Amino acid sequence: MNEAMHNFLSIDLLPMLAGTLAAVTCGLLGNFLVLRRLSLMGDAISHSVLPGLVMAFLITGMRSPIAMFGGAAIAGVVTVVLVELVKKLGRVEPGAAMGVVFSVLFALGVLLIERAAARQVDLDADCVLHGQLETLFWFPPGDWGQLFSFTTLSEVPRQVVTLIVMTIAAVVFVALLFKELRIAAFDPALATTLGYNAGMLHYLLMIFVAAATVASFEAVGSILVIAMLVCPAATARLLTDRLRSQIVCSVVVAGVSGIGGYVAATALPAAFGLEAVNAAGMMTVVAALLLVIAIVFAPQRGIIARRLHQRRLGRTVALDDMLAALYRLEEAGTESVDKAQLATLQRGHKADHALDQARKQLLVASVSGAIQLTEAGRAAARQIIRRHRQWERYLVDQAGFAADHVHEPAEQLEHINSAAVQRNLAAATKQASVDPHGRPVPNNNGDDDPESATH
C-alpha cells in the first residue's frame, strides 16, 4: 500500500463513508415523507429527538446506543402525536403544528443540555447542528493483508459502525415493507381497510426517521439530515414516474451528494491552496445543487422541458390560426393574400414561423407573392374550422352561452384535436350543418359544397 492510499484510508475514507451513509439512509426514508407531502416532518423529528436523547442520557447516565435510540424513537412518536393534537385542538394547518412542536421540543432539549452540563455531562448542542465528521480518524495497518482483520475493523469509530447498521436496517425496512409503505402513502383509507393500518405504518416510518436522525447527527449534524430527507427524494421525483425507480434514483443522488460533497469540501479547496471546508455543509450544498439542476433540466417536469412544450403548443396554435384565417378569406371569396394582408390577421415571430412551417409542410403555396392554401392546407383548415363551429354550436345549444360570446372560447377549444373529444363533439352537436351565426360547418370528408350547406 502506498502512502497516498494509506492517507486516504486513515483521513478521508471514514468521514466520506459516514457522510454518504447518512445521506443514503435519510434519502431513502425521505421518499415516503416527500410523497406524503410531509417533508417538514423530517425537519420536525430531526430537531425534536434532542430532548429524547438528553433524557435517555440523563436517566441511564451513559451514551449507550440502545438508550439513545430508545430515547429518539420515543421522541419521534411523541412528536407525531403532539403534531396531530396541536393540529386538531389548535385548528391550525399541519405546517404550523409541526413548526410549533419541533421548536418547543428542541428548546426543551437545549434547556435539558444546560441541566446536564451542570452535572458535567459531555453533550454539545453545536455538534448536533453541524456534526463532527472531521474528528473521525482510523489508523489502518500499512498493508492490504491485515486490513480486513478483526482487530483493524474493530477500531472503526462507533459512529461509523452505527451508521452502517442503520443503513442496513433502513434498506431492509424499505425493501420488506415496500408494498405496505406504498399503499399507506397513496391511499391510507384503503390500506387500513385491507388490514395494513396506515396510522401504524406512519408511526413506524417516523420511528425510523428518528433513528436515522440519531445515527446520523453525531457524525454529520442535523442540517445534513434535514436536507437529505428532502433533496434526494425531491430530485428523484422530478426524474422518474415509478416509486421503485424513484427510490433507486434518490439513493444514487444521495450517494453522489455524499461523495461529491466530501471531495468538493476537501480536494477542491486544496487544489486552490485553500483550507478545507465543513464536509457535511458541502454535502448539503451539493444535494441542493442537484435538486436545482433537476428542477431546471428534468426531461419532462423541468422548467426547460415545459417551456419547450409550451412553445411547440404555441406554434401549433399559430399555424392552426393562420390556416383558419386563410380558409375564412376563401369562404368570403378571397382566394389569395399577400404577406402584408396576412400580417394584418396575425403578427409577431410566431406568425412568421407559422408561415414558414406552412410552406415547408406544403399547406400553403405562394405564387409571385400571393399566398394561398394548397389542397392539403385546405383539408387541414377545414378540420379546424369544423371544430370551431361545432364548439360554437355546442356552447350555444348545450352550455347556455349567448351567440355573440362563443367565438373566443371556440378559438381556444378548436385546437384540441383528440379523436375522442371530436367524436363526442360531433355526437353532441348532432352533426349540425351550420354554426350559431349561420356559417356552414365543414363536414369530415371534404366533398361537401359549402353553398348547399348554408341552407
Added chain:
Amino acid sequence: MGSVVTMSTEMLTAVPRSVLDARPEHSADSPVSVHAMTVAYHRKPVLWDVDYDAPNNKLIAIVGPNGAGKSTLIKACLGLVPRASGQVEFWGRPYKQMRARIGYVPQRESVDWDFPVSALDVVCMGRYRMVGWCRPVTKKHKHAALQCLDRVGMREYADRQISQLSGGQQQRVFLARALAQEADLYFMDEPFAGVDAATERAIVDVLRELKSSGGTVICVHHDVQTVREYFDHALLLNMRVVAAGPVDDVVTNANLHKTYGGRLTLLAEAAEAVARAGDGR
C-alpha cells in the same frame, strides 16, 4: 356551559345504547347491518342513530344532500372514522373477521393522482391483502389485476402513470382495483362523480356484473335522476335514515323532499348548536 356539554355527550351515547338492547338480533343473511350508529366530528353529530340492514345481492344507493353523512356512513362501517356509539356487523360478524369479503372504492379526490405508480400498480393494491405482509406482488396477482383492468376497458393503459389518465379513466382504475379485491360486498364512494358517458356505462356494466355473480354493492350516489335506473334499493339519508327500501317504493317526491329539505333542517340546526356549545362559543 358545562351542563350543555354533558347533555350533548349523553345525547350521543345514552340514547342509542338503551335502544340497542331493545332491538332483536339481526340476521346473518344481511351483508351489512348497522345498529344505532351515531358518528360525530369535533362533537358535531354527522349521523344520528342510524339503523340499516342491507338486503343481500342488491345494488344499493345511498342518496342525500351534501353534508348528509353519506361518506361518513361508509367510513364508519369500515372503521375508518370512530363511531360515537352503535355497532356494525357483516354477515352477523365484526368487520375484522370479514375483511376479505369487503371491497372499498374511496372518492377519487381522496388520493394524490400525481403519485409515481402505474395504473396496474394501483389495481394490484386491491390484491395486497391476499399477497400478505412483507411479500412482493407475484405474477399471478399481476395477471389477475390485468384482467380486472380488462373488465373496465383499461387494459391498454396498464403501464401509464396515473396522472396521465383522464378523470373517467382514473375512476375506472379504482373500479378495477375494487374488482381485484374479489369481494362479496362493495362500498363505493361516489363512483359516478365527474365521469364521462363511456365511464358511466362501464361502471353500470361492472355493477350489474357484480350483482349477477352474487355480490352486493352500496354506492354513495349524487344523481337522483339515475337512482331508479341504476339501483335496486335506496337508502335516503340526511343525518338519519329518511327511508330505505326498493327504489320504486322509497324514491318518491315526498321522501326526496324530506331528505333534501323540510323537517330535518331542524335536526341539523340542533347539531350545530351542540357543536357550538361544546366549543364554548
